[in-house]
Amino acid sequence: MLLEKLVLSANKFQGLIPGEIVDYRNLTLIDLSANHLSGSVPDSFGELSKLEVLILSSNNLSGKIPESLPNVTRRMFFAANSNEFGGPVPGGITKHLKNLDLSYNSLSGLIPSDLLSPLNYNLQTVDLSNNLLQGSIPTPLSPELVGLRLENNKLNSSIPPELGSCSNLALLNLAQNGLTGALPPQLGNLTKLQVLKLQSNNLAGGIPTEFTELRSLSVLNISNSFELEECSERFNTNNSFKLAEAY
Numbered sequence: 001m002l003l004e005k006l007v008l009s010a011n012k013f014q015g016l017i018p019g020e021i022v023d024y025r026n027l028t029l030i031d032l033s034a035n036h037l038s039g040s041v042p043d044s045f046g047e048l049s050k051l052e053v054l055i056l057s058s059n060n061l062s063g064k065i066p067e068s069l070p071n072v073t074r075r076m077f078f079a080a081n082s083n084e085f086g087g088p089v090p091g092g093i094t095k096h097l098k099n100l101d102l103s104y105n106s107l108s109g110l111i112p113s114d115l116l117s118p119l120n121y122n123l124q125t126v127d128l129s130n131n132l133l134q135g136s137i138p139t140p141l142s143p144e145l146v147g148l149r150l151e152n153n154k155l156n157s158s159i160p161p162e163l164g165s166c167s168n169l170a171l172l173n174l175a176q177n178g179l180t181g182a183l184p185p186q187l188g189n190l191t192k193l194q195v196l197k198l199q200s201n202n203l204a205g206g207i208p209t210e211f212t213e214l215r216s217l218s219v220l221n222i223s224n225s226f227e228l229e230e231c232s233e234r235f236n237t238n239n240s241f242k243l244a245e246a247y
Contacts, residue, residue, distance in 0.1 A: 033055045036060060
């Protein structure tokens with residue numbers, strides 16, 4: 001069948017996602033967002049070898065993220081945010097992705113060790129915020145990352161210094177977790193970083209002097225994370241970012 005793009009977003013469709021969609025083998029884009037769809041995602045979606053965009057956002061979908069999705073080697077964008085998915089994030093899911101958004105679900109367990117790997121050479125943005133994920137931020141990290149959002153989970157490790165090698169990173173949000181330890185001075189290497197949110201963690205110490213090198217930083221939120229002494233003296237007058245209380 002010749003159908004290449006299927007866009008059914010922002011309707012009032014209910015019920016399950018029909019498995020017959022996979023009969024359209026030429027599909028490159030599926031957008032079922034902003035409906036009232038429920039149930040699980042057909043595992044057979046992994047058979048759509050030409051699929052590049054899959055958007056399932058803002059439905060009532062549940063169950064686990066299908067482990068077959070990493071088999072779609074041409075998939076570049078996957079968004080399933082604002083649903084009711086549970087269970088773990090499948091390993092290998094970012095192998096062929098450029099953008100991943102699984103925010104606002106009930107995903108649990110550890111973040112897969114390969115999720116942010118440098119082997120995922122296309123990966124630019126990852127949003128796993130507002131879930132129930134535990135443990136640590138996996139390393140090594142792809143230097144191509146532009147945005148990483150892990151806020152409002154249950155992460156309880158230290159912030160990995162390897163984040164300082166993500167030279168393209170513009171947004172880093174690790175707020176509202178249980179992160180511990182000191183801020184890695186290596187974060188001062190992130191010369192393209194514009195937004196850094198670390199509020200509501202259990203960090204120790206203060207802001208490293210290396211942060212004065214963050215010339216692109218416009219928003220820094222460290223409220224309710226640790227007691228900072230002489231915070232303002234860490235930065236010279238060339239830094240124009242704002243200390244946001246609730247940005």
